Amino acid sequence: MPAGERYHDRVAGWLTGFAVLWSLLGMTAGVYIAAELVWPTIDFGQEWLSYGRLRNLHTNAVIFGFGVSALMATAFYSVQRTCHVPLFAPGLAWFVALAWQATLLAGGASLLAGWTGGKEYAELEWPIDIAIAVVWVCFAVVFFGTIARRRIQAIYVSNWFYGALIIVIAMLHIVNSLAIPVTWSKSYSLFAGAQDAIVQWWYGHNAVGFLLTGGFLGMLYYFLPKHADRPIWSYRLSIVAFWAFTYSYIWAGPHHLHYNAVPEWVQSLGMIMSLVLLAPSWATMVNGVMTVAGAWEKLRTDVALKFIVLSLAFYGLATFEGPMMSIKSVNVVSHFTDWTVGHVHSGALGWNALITFGTFYFLVPRLVGAELHSTRLANWHFWLALAGVMLYVLAMWGAGVSQGLLWLSLDEIGELSFSFKDIMASMAPYYALRLVAGVVFLSGAVLMAINLWMTVKGRVIVRVAPPAVAESAA
Amino acid sequence: MTFLSPWRLARLTVRPSEAGEHLAAATPEAHDVILRLVLPLSVVPPALAWIGGATFGWRLGGGEPLYIPAGGLALISLAYFVALVTGFVSTALVASWMAGTYGARREFGAHLAFVALVGMPAILASVAHLAPHAFVNMLLLIPALIWCLYLLYRCLPAALGTTPEQGILMASSVVAYVLVAFVSLLGITVVLWSGGIGPSLGV
Numbered sequence A: 001m002p003a004g005e006r007y008h009d010r011v012a013g014w015l016t017g018f019a020v021l022w023s024l025l026g027m028t029a030g031v032y033i034a035a036e037l038v039w040p041t042i043d044f045g046q047e048w049l050s051y052g053r054l055r056n057l058h059t060n061a062v063i064f065g066f067g068v069s070a071l072m073a074t075a076f077y078s079v080q081r082t083c084h085v086p087l088f089a090p091g092l093a094w095f096v097a098l099a100w101q102a103t104l105l106a107g108g109a110s111l112l113a114g115w116t117g118g119k120e121y122a123e124l125e126w127p128i129d130i131a132i133a134v135v136w137v138c139f140a141v142v143f144f145g146t147i148a149r150r151r152i153q154a155i156y157v158s159n160w161f162y163g164a165l166i167i168v169i170a171m172l173h174i175v176n177s178l179a180i181p182v183t184w185s186k187s188y189s190l191f192a193g194a195q196d197a198i199v200q201w202w203y204g205h206n207a208v209g210f211l212l213t214g215g216f217l218g219m220l221y222y223f224l225p226k227h228a229d230r231p232i233w234s235y236r237l238s239i240v241a242f243w244a245f246t247y248s249y250i251w252a253g254p255h256h257l258h259y260n261a262v263p264e265w266v267q268s269l270g271m272i273m274s275l276v277l278l279a280p281s282w283a284t285m286v287n288g289v290m291t292v293a294g295a296w297e298k299l300r301t302d303v304a305l306k307f308i309v310l311s312l313a314f315y316g317l318a319t320f321e322g323p324m325m326s327i328k329s330v331n332v333v334s335h336f337t338d339w340t341v342g343h344v345h346s347g348a349l350g351w352n353a354l355i356t357f358g359t360f361y362f363l364v365p366r367l368v369g370a371e372l373h374s375t376r377l378a379n380w381h382f383w384l385a386l387a388g389v390m391l392y393v394l395a396m397w398g399a400g401v402s403q404g405l406l407w408l409s410l411d412e413i414g415e416l417s418f419s420f421k422d423i424m425a426s427m428a429p430y431y432a433l434r435l436v437a438g439v440v441f442l443s444g445a446v447l448m449a450i451n452l453w454m455t456v457k458g459r460v461i462v463r464v465a466p467p468a469v470a471e472s473a474a
Numbered sequence B: 001m002t003f004l005s006p007w008r009l010a011r012l013t014v015r016p017s018e019a020g021e022h023l024a025a026a027t028p029e030a031h032d033v034i035l036r037l038v039l040p041l042s043v044v045p046p047a048l049a050w051i052g053g054a055t056f057g058w059r060l061g062g063g064e065p066l067y068i069p070a071g072g073l074a075l076i077s078l079a080y081f082v083a084l085v086t087g088f089v090s091t092a093l094v095a096s097w098m099a100g101t102y103g104a105r106r107e108f109g110a111h112l113a114f115v116a117l118v119g120m121p122a123i124l125a126s127v128a129h130l131a132p133h134a135f136v137n138m139l140l141l142i143p144a145l146i147w148c149l150y151l152l153y154r155c156l157p158a159a160l161g162t163t164p165e166q167g168i169l170m171a172s173s174v175v176a177y178v179l180v181a182f183v184s185l186l187g188i189t190v191v192l193w194s195g196g197i198g199p200s201l202g203v
Helices: A010-038 A051-083 A090-112 A126-148 A157-176 A193-228 A235-249 A253-257 A264-276 A278-293 A296-300 A304-326 A328-334 A338-368 A375-408 A420-425 A428-456 B006-012 B016-025 B030-056 B070-099 B108-130 B134-160 B164-194
Strands: A179-183 A186-189
Touching: A010 A051, A010 A090, A010 A338, A010 A428, A051 A090, A051 A126, A051 A157, A051 A193, A051 A338, A090 A126, A126 A157, A126 A179, A157 A193, A157 A235, A193 A235, A193 A253, A193 A278, A193 A304, A193 A338, A235 A264, A235 A278, A253 A264, A264 A278, A264 A304, A264 A328, A278 A304, A278 B164, A296 A304, A296 B164, A304 A328, A304 A338, A304 A375, A304 B164, A328 A375, A328 B164, A338 A375, A338 A428, A375 A420, A375 A428, A375 B134, A375 B164, A428 B134, B006 B016, B006 B030, B006 B108, B016 B108, B016 B134, B030 B070, B030 B108, B070 B108, B070 B164, B108 B134, B134 B164
Parallel strands: none
Antiparallel strands: A179 A186
């Protein structure tokens, strides 16, 4: 190891800060649009405040702002420690961190201005899409460059998941964004009709798969053993689960297109591969649960571990519910209802947000070499998060199943029993409950932001040297 | 055992520390718990749902209430009863299976009694079924379910003889099972609807 060599942790620290800010912005936008579904006039006639624009801001801010910034932070932090080398091209890593924020700011502004490509989770227009692709390729260069220079022969499993995230998201984003620009703010997809729908949901579902699942599994596989202070329960199972997950996820997208104008066999294949996906998903859950079960003493001192334990419970729920909802006879009732919204949020709040919160409570004190400012606040955050996500999911299950049943109900002469307008008007109480759930969850995130800010205030990032590597490990 | 009565158990739900101690001191037989707690408790929600549904019809929103014919209503209530008994027993089975991992006591009877205690607030809140409006039911059942969660986390370590830390882990694993079981029940119900069993749907 060259003398004076240090890990580049400042970039991970800044990305963590950006992720916290995006979480507050994105969740606030979510709460606001939840309120708009209860009181539709609170857009005050302003286009930029309308549901159609703020909803896109909400999803982009939480997925790409909060989620991806957190993934970049933890990937940069963990790849150095699992390879025992500092980041490759640290200047480029700073470019990735800052350019990603600038791109998202521009993207958010463009969404509020009404620029949209009209594809879900891929609304951003072509200039922003190109910027995303450039930043993402730079992310890949830093990450894989660090792995290429590693001093440990084996590539730890978290890096497999982060690597899959980087490669697959690049592939999905570039292919799905292929478009013919018309003006700076408008382009048309290169694909048309059913092909466009298939490409879009190949992208959409695998963004869920490789970003919101695979990427965060990378986070889990590095930070859970660190929290627990013991190795992962079965390393072999983690590798088997990785390859099974990678192979099966990529096929599952067409389950978003059941009963649409795509071939029947494509829909059925999407359903079958979704069901197959349950095996690798739950293999990871079992691995996580058994790892933490052997380290229960840590819960006495490590409040963050509670978040990770609970995130595994919701990971189990979301990865079971998803395949179940892909079954066509379930999907015929659940599709287009709020059941889907509840499912997405059981994953997004219960799995993604909770594991990230747990990771931040672990990471931030270590980055600045201090204790967490307040364990009590973190405990409050835990209970608010649990209450918020439970309320949210229950409200949306109630609304979704009611919608599915009422939309399809026939009277004795075979006509629809209820009008769509009346059904939706009757959803207001559920939406009010969802609003309460969002406020509860958001208030927990605010407590976290205060807690982390008080932890880092007046401190600097600790400079850590890579450990010496034994000859046998190299 | 003194707590093997629905009335006594209902009182214990508002005294969590006492509830944990009572259950810790007891070694109830599984068949006793099933006969004296699980079956009587499981009868209450379906009976209330049957009375409410037959008298007022279910209002899911969207206009006129849904009146289900008496035969169909009885069948749904019976299915509800079976689902509740299965839910109590399967949760206790899963919890006693997990007990070895989390250093808790393993007797099935103790787990059944604990699951009955945890489920009690939801059983009490099922009085909402007498007013069969979906949202009214949610409004009463959600706080009750939050109380169930509180009892689960609060009482598990004492009732099942494990440390508070392992109790948190085990309670979270039980939550995962219950959520998955509940969503499975939703899925099975919807598959039955799609197959023509239950309400008349245009699928």
